[in-house]
Amino acid sequence: MKRIGNSKNIARGRLPPETDYTGYVFSRHEIVLHLLSGGVFMAMVSWLFYDSVIAWLLLMPFVIWSFKDKGAVECVKRKRKLEIEFREVILSVSSNLQAGYSVENAFQESYRDIVLLYGKESVMAKELRLIFRKLSNNVQLEDALTNLADRSGVQDIRDFADIFQIAKRGGGDMRGIIANTAEIIGDKQEIRREIETVVSEKRLEQQIMRYIPFFIVFYISLTTKGYFESLYHNIFGWILMTGSLAVYAAACRISDKILNIEV
Numbered sequence: 177m178k179r180i181g182n183s184k185n186i187a188r189g190r191l192p193p194e195t196d197y198t199g200y201v202f203s204r205h206e207i208v209l210h211l212l213s214g215g216v217f218m219a220m221v222s223w224l225f226y227d228s229v230i231a232w233l234l235l236m237p238f239v240i241w242s243f244k245d246k247g248a249v250e251c252v253k254r255k256r257k258l259e260i261e262f263r264e265v266i267l268s269v270s271s272n273l274q275a276g277y278s279v280e281n282a283f284q285e286s287y288r289d290i291v292l293l294y295g296k297e298s299v300m301a302k303e304l305r306l307i308f309r310k311l312s313n314n315v316q317l318e319d320a321l322t323n324l325a326d327r328s329g330v331q332d333i334r335d336f337a338d339i340f341q342i343a344k345r346g347g348g349d350m351r352g353i354i355a356n357t358a359e360i361i362g363d364k365q366e367i368r369r370e371i372e373t374v375v376s377e378k379r380l381e382q383q384i385m386r387y388i389p390f391f392i393v394f395y396i397s398l399t400t401k402g403y404f405e406s407l408y409h410n411i412f413g414w415i416l417m418t419g420s421l422a423v424y425a426a427a428c429r430i431s432d433k434i435l436n437i438e439v
Contacts, residue, residue, distance in 0.1 A: 194306065194323070194327060195302075195303075195327060196327050197251065197254055197255055197258060197327055197328045197329050197330070198251065198327070198328075198329040199247070199251065200247040200248075200250045200251045200254070202243065202247070210239070210242075210243065210246060211239060214236075214238075214239030214242060215236065215239060217239075218232055218235040218236055218238070218239060219232050220390065221235060221390075221421070222235060224390060224393045224394060224397065225393070225417040225420070225421060226408065226414065226417060227404075227408040227409070228408070228409070251329075254299070255328065255329060255330055257299050258299045258300065258303075258328055258330060258333075259330050259332060259333070259361070259365070260365060261290060261293075261294055261298055261299050261300035262300055262330070262332070262333055262361070263358060263361045263362055263365060264289065264290060264293060264294075264300070265283075265286045265289075265290060265300050265304070266336070266354055266357055266358040266361065267358045267362075268282075268285065268286035268289040268290070269282045269283055269285075269286045269354055270351065270354045270355045270358055272285045272286060273350065273351045273354065274351065279317065279344070279350055280311065280317055283304070283307065283308075283317065284308065286304070287301065287304045287305070287308070290304065303324055306320075307320040307321070307324070310323075317344070318337070318340055318341040318344050318345070321336070321337040321340055321341070322337045322338075322341060324337070325337035325338075332357075332360070332361045332364065335357075336357045336361075339353055339357065340353065340354075375435055378435060379435055382431050382435060385431075386428060389424060
């Protein structure tokens with residue numbers, strides 16, 4: 177196998193700061209896009225349920241509040257990507273160990289495989305460059321992996337880092353440990369893929385059902401002029417419409433929790 181150089185060569189160049197995978201920082205583009213899409217959605221709700229610009233202004237703070245939910249979703253996506261790519265790293269390291277490389281060199285060789293699979297800007301490619309930079313600064317590999325585990329919030333990575341640290345300091349069977357870890361992570365990911373395949377149809381139904389109430393109200397408003405006039409611009413109508421929206425929001429939240437199956 178062709179060597180790609182030592183860790184100093186791999187770590188050369190501009191490196192990103194350490195990423196905290198338990199939180200999500202929105203870019204300016206994401207903030208603007210979310211505010212625009214949320215504003216359009218709230219405008220539709222205000223028109224269909226209240227026929228009022230004031231209602232739109234009162235509902236806009238919910239768009240700001242929704243950043244928390246969107247950030248949580250993005251965190252989960254990024255963790256899933258990290259977990260998938262980490263497994264590929266461990267598989268590559270296991271293969272390199274079988275070829276006779278030391279543990280540190282096996283991780284160096286895994287960098288090339290990750291770049292070929294996911295590109296230089298992939299999550300684990302960045303993390304490997306960061307690890308190599310730490311190794312060039314005399315940081316132990318087990319400490320660098322522990323740092324990644326602490327930042328990742330992924331239980332599989334945390335378990336691997338703990339076991340790796342104990343095995344490296346105690347002289348355990350590193351090849352067997354890494355191969356076994358890759359197998360366990362792979363099994364969990366396979367189970368998750370099977371579950372996602374099963375619930376994917378239900379997720380599609382959920383998304384369709386979310387927009388059906390708006391379509392019904394819009395269709396009735398369009399075909400039957402004045403049908404909802406008695407519900408607009410009076411206290412009783414505001415209370416009824418607000419209650420309907422609250423029930424709708426609760427139903428959406430419950431359906432999300434039902435379909436959110438952790439492995």
